[in-house]
Amino acid sequence: MFTATSPLPDLESGDIVIDALLGTGISRPLSGLFDSIAKHINNSKALVIALDTPSGLQTDSSTDSNNTIIKAAYTLTFECPKLAFLFPENEDYVGNWVLLPIGISQSCIDVLVSDNIYLTKDLVRKIVKRRKKFSHKGTFGHALLIAGSKGKMGAAVLSGKACLKTGAGLLTVHAPSCGYAIMQISLPEAMVQCDLQNNFFSGLDTRQIPKEKVVGIGPGLGMATETQQALKTLIQNIRKPLILDADALNILAENKTWLSFLPENSILTPHPKEFERLAGITSNSFERKKLLTEFAVKYKVYIVLKGAHTIVATPEGRCFFNASGNAGMAKGGCGDVLTGMLLGLMAQGYTPMEVCLLGVYLHGSSGDWALKKSSLQSLMPSDCIESIAEAYKDLEAL
Amino acid sequence: MFTATSPLPDLESGDIVIDALLGTGISRPLSGLFDSIAKHINNSKALVIALDTPSGLQTDSSTDSNNTIIKAAYTLTFECPKLAFLFPENEDYVGNWVLLPIGISQSCIDVLVSDNIYLTKDLVRKIVKRRKKFSHKGTFGHALLIAGSKGKMGAAVLSGKACLKTGAGLLTVHAPSCGYAIMQISLPEAMVQCDLQNNFFSGLDTRQIPKEKVVGIGPGLGMATETQQALKTLIQNIRKPLILDADALNILAENKTWLSFLPENSILTPHPKEFERLAGITSNSFERKKLLTEFAVKYKVYIVLKGAHTIVATPEGRCFFNASGNAGMAKGGCGDVLTGMLLGLMAQGYTPMEVCLLGVYLHGSSGDWALKKSSLQSLMPSDCIESIAEAYKDLEAL
Amino acid sequence: MFTATSPLPDLESGDIVIDALLGTGISRPLSGLFDSIAKHINNSKALVIALDTPSGLQTDSSTDSNNTIIKAAYTLTFECPKLAFLFPENEDYVGNWVLLPIGISQSCIDVLVSDNIYLTKDLVRKIVKRRKKFSHKGTFGHALLIAGSKGKMGAAVLSGKACLKTGAGLLTVHAPSCGYAIMQISLPEAMVQCDLQNNFFSGLDTRQIPKEKVVGIGPGLGMATETQQALKTLIQNIRKPLILDADALNILAENKTWLSFLPENSILTPHPKEFERLAGITSNSFERKKLLTEFAVKYKVYIVLKGAHTIVATPEGRCFFNASGNAGMAKGGCGDVLTGMLLGLMAQGYTPMEVCLLGVYLHGSSGDWALKKSSLQSLMPSDCIESIAEAYKDLEAL
């Protein structure tokens, strides 16, 4: 066993190093002897286990990569993850982190800096509504999904399936004509409304959207000029929160002035590239989180930034970091599934805030359940959809 | 423990109240002290368990909602449910009700007021016919399903699958041309007859219906003018009981004079909205049940009113309340499955009465079996179809 | 316990009657006292168990239905079933029959009258060929399936799937154009050759059939004039045994002179109605079996007469009665599955005789395995296909 006060011994493969914070404080750059020790450890093949935080890592802001930071294989931390643990650039320093309970009774919500909340099962399970015995399909709402274009109809299929599996009472998919048979064969439970165009979305008679319908738009949508115009019309005429994903976001990115017309409390679900197109480039995850929060507050919308720890930024300026999910979900189509799930929850009358928190957690959890029957490489978005039931049951179990 | 004769103690969360009938009789409005006690209980957070019936609830007629009624979390009742327990408006008073056997040997049929019968497994299992060894596909009949229109072909798929899974020997689906490939891909076991129209049902050469075929019509049918006319022609020319669902019922609702042409012992399967369009608005479930019975008697048809406890009203004026099923079945497509199942039973030679009782129970039971592998939110009509075999086996087990 | 020599006691429900052959011999009409006793038993509600054969039943020829025959619930017979047990008209007399081994070492083949053979697992398992390690897809042959017409493409799908699941190395389906996408979506493992016609089979360039291909024709084929002509051309030009089913047989029935052109050792798979159309009406199963044998001998073909105990009649005049299968297989599409399985076996190089015996038994056995996961009412032809692997493994197990 080796601690920072010993002389520097030779470290070989098989040795274990416990990093119990080099230097006198957390989140301060290493220097002098501490810096040398850290470099010595990083250059060795020993197995490094950090306590609380790897030495040299700033936990609440970006760390200058010129500084020395311990590269741990495992980090044992207490009650809640540090913010830095949730960002990709620190994966090599933090390694696999494990939460150890230390008897702090308050949940992670309070432990994390107030506006950064770790979204766990405990937090989410309170949101799930009991399904009453005398409910009927109308009780669970009618969702309208506008999705698909020539060559990308699969996105509409995945999104629609996920919507119904998440509990919507009824689903209508508005799709270009080239997607008609595809939808009806792949998802008999959904109704299909054909667009006038064969290959892309060109418009919707907004009178066709009765008040009780909730609307999601984007998966596989494409960016045809007519589609852009049709999205604009939809945004300007609808009075209820929308869910916007994928190409709907890319269209907004090319027409940033439309952002102000978005119905309040709408939900946007970009992946990092899409968010960059919408809001601009940032130099690290801390800055991006800041921009994300500002964007959500400015436009009074929820932003679901997809990633290993998907972030939900709220119009009140808070950020929730999702605890569920796995790297098997890094495959085309998984985002379409998320959009469908959010839409399915909104149809059931959850508030936009509840939709985001429950939806994001359920989505990751579906992937975790699906992984038990698959492998990280082989996991398919369709598998996640099949596991939504297990994710629900897990939330509802005592 | 607290009873009506004690002074009113403070009730806190965690306390248990047994409501053993306030006042001197059942089904009489509460007043005076009894009313005060009931209000006190309802305002508390105690767990309320009612015996027999929550105090203040009328069991065989509608209860004035201005009166005070105990809101129980559980109601323990004896042998059979009271009629009021089966209606949505009383869910908040009755809570979860549980049947306790008290050694009355006669079945629920006799306990309930003679014309209101609780449809249980014991009652239904006697109906199921043994499938003889030397039977062939002709033994189990040839069903004709007229269903689907542009954008609603899924209803035909679900209904057709359910028909074959329930045991029909052969199935022909008459569908608009836009549904041709959809049907053949989704259900290879069915034959498809294409309508002359691409988008909707426009007519059937009634000579195409040989005597041995049974006919169901409605799922996803749409309400095109030609479809309405075609339905009229069908009704006027067919001599055997029809099964009518969904848009077939909506068409009848717009053409009420056609009701008198319905073949005797036909089966209509409306949900409450559809029944309202057909027969008019009522102010509560008791009135609706009365209207339902009158309608069934007047037109000499069976009405299957879909709901948490689906009601089968017979031409003789009796009502059967289904015991099986769950809230996961409140999703678009579940009604189409029921229609298919009824058609499948009729093909096998069951009488219309048997078709209704066995079909309605089996349908709910399929949903209950499917739920074991899913969740209330995620249950899909397709899942119910997959569980029809289990529902049958459950009925046939000793 | 009651035997024929006792006076006639009252028989009540719950009593058990052992029928150990009334009268002095087997297969002789009952008369006098014996007749009275039999009538007395049949009129009672006692449970009747027959030993060897129900009294009064002719075992090797048709029984005059005016005679009295004991109606047993169970018949315990020895080593092998009597011929009469295998025919539908005797189901009510024989009830469920059970084979009891009595130490006769020879198999049923020898016990039954030499030309009537009971086709059991023991007999069939010797036929299955071991699949060698260094085999490749060519080793297992290339099957050509000509099937499907507008509205009946499902038959081609089921048949094709069964063909590949039975072990063919390659499959090409020749289908009308309206079936193109249906086939490719439903069965990606098959190649599709489109007919020049959209709705039906109109011809095949017989040069397209290389020598190594085996050909099956019929499922869902329809009876268009062009199809009839195309079948004629095929029969006249092909040199290898064909498998003919369904509408291919109905066409032959309308063109009986073509029968003589059938390639020797072809396999015809009619159900009783189709066989009647081909060969004429008979008054009972014994006569039909006689006609069947004559037909097979005359045209030098194998006839597979589908039923509860499917009969394989060989060109040598022998009949094999299948022991596997169940009443759940009495559903449209199960015959198509059989045709596909026979074709799949022929592709693998089995002789026509082996194809018939192994195919018929495997088909029934697949249904028996599928039944374990379903119910008699809900069993689907697709389920049988999924269980072909289990049927094979059952045959190959020690």
Added chain:
Amino acid sequence: MFTATSPLPDLESGDIVIDALLGTGISRPLSGLFDSIAKHINNSKALVIALDTPSGLQTDSSTDSNNTIIKAAYTLTFECPKLAFLFPENEDYVGNWVLLPIGISQSCIDVLVSDNIYLTKDLVRKIVKRRKKFSHKGTFGHALLIAGSKGKMGAAVLSGKACLKTGAGLLTVHAPSCGYAIMQISLPEAMVQCDLQNNFFSGLDTRQIPKEKVVGIGPGLGMATETQQALKTLIQNIRKPLILDADALNILAENKTWLSFLPENSILTPHPKEFERLAGITSNSFERKKLLTEFAVKYKVYIVLKGAHTIVATPEGRCFFNASGNAGMAKGGCGDVLTGMLLGLMAQGYTPMEVCLLGVYLHGSSGDWALKKSSLQSLMPSDCIESIAEAYKDLEAL
């Protein structure tokens, strides 16, 4: 027990013969007494078990079939298979061979003649990359699959599914228009790019292939003149290693001058017939292996020669013989699955060498896992795809 020095005893069924090398050396033709003994053994019905190698079999070159070679039912060999055991022509001599460990610590790589390597789980498991937590769909690459033609779209479906199941992040399938709906229905996770032609591949704007895309071509492609031209253009313009299969290889065989334009380190996956068309006829497996190696070296490509022991020949002149797989994979479509798997690995950033070794082993292993739930006859390429996850997990298990 019988050894070569005893007089020749009678051998009966049930006797066991241990063949511990007749004659004084390995791989020398038998003669004289040894030849007589071997003939005597081969003519008997005894169970023959060979040690090391059946007497008379040349292990590293072709054996003259006029010589006598012991026909063993089992061969027990040590550490590694002899080269001859891996070739079809020796199956009847070697029978089932079993590897016995004898404590040689080095793996089979070193035991086999240096350039012939037996590809086992131990060798392959080191190749698999860990999937990092913060990866996203871009991390796992974007694959472009050019596949399918009229009637052979199933090949594209199988190949595409396998590609995604193997772990590609994104997949675009370039297909003729007749395959559009087929692809989108069968594989919603893939995007589809339609060719200008309805029935076959006619060209790709090579600017459409961004640098990060990897390209596979061939399954079900057909050999239309336009397709040939389009392949030529692709080869001449692409700068990254291609994967070529099936008709892409047949086109190359008809245009052998194009071979020199193949991007270095491309992967070709012929079955023996296709390789023969490409490289010429050989008279036995040893010669074919020699030609294979020369071909791989000459054109600087990897050749995957499909068979019971698929061979990977590398541009450096080495050959790897796959240890996984089974005879159930001898069915049309299994090659398409392999192509998809290789493409999926290449998308994830594996080197062409790693792609070949890992892909070939995983493919066979998927078939082995799928076989556990099927039979040799019933195994379908689709089943193999479903088992890719199990094959991965098996590799990653300790």
